Amino acid sequence: MRFYVESKIGPARRAKQLKKTLEAVGYDMKLSQCQRLVAQMMGFRDWGEMYHHIGLSEPSLGDAQVDEHERERRRKQHVGILREEGIEKEDAETAVDIIGPTDYGAPRADDSDEERDFVKEWGLTDSSRR
Numbered sequence: 304m305r306f307y308v309e310s311k312i313g314p315a316r317r318a319k320q321l322k323k324t325l326e327a328v329g330y331d332m333k334l335s336q337c338q339r340l341v342a343q344m345m346g347f348r349d350w351g352e353m354y355h356h357i358g359l360s361e362p363s364l365g366d367a368q369v370d371e372h373e374r375e376r377r378r379k380q381h382v383g384i385l386r387e388e389g390i391e392k393e394d395a396e397t398a399v400d401i402i403g404p405t406d407y408g409a410p411r412a413d414d415s416d417e418e419r420d421f422v423k424e425w426g427l428t429d430s431s432r433r
Contacts, residue, residue, distance in 0.1 A: 304377070
């Protein structure tokens with residue numbers, strides 16, 4: 304599963320938050336290591352590969368937009384990636400819950416397909432949504 308986004312802001316924020324969260328419980332983490340882990344949780348090999356794919360595909364549905372089975376599958380994958388890095392299970396689960404690697408929120412009530420199509424067709428950016 305690859306999770307596509309339109310901007311590196313969300314993944315970058317999550318990488319910094321992962322570093323802070325894991326350091327708070329005693330892990331010595333480099334930011335580049337956390338960036339790689341976030342990219343892997345999003346289904347990419349590393350940060351560079353994820354960065355290359357930003358904006359090339361339609362954004363993936365966030366956790367609030369998918370069913371419970373898919374959310375649990377994602378969470379299990381995210382925790383597994385941290386476990387492979389040597390993070391204890393409880394710490395990995397807590398970190399995933401805090402950073403929400405694929406938790407990009409619920410769709411806005413005023414979102415409409417017509418508006419998104421217009422913005423995309425004309426190459427516009429709605430700055431109120433960033």
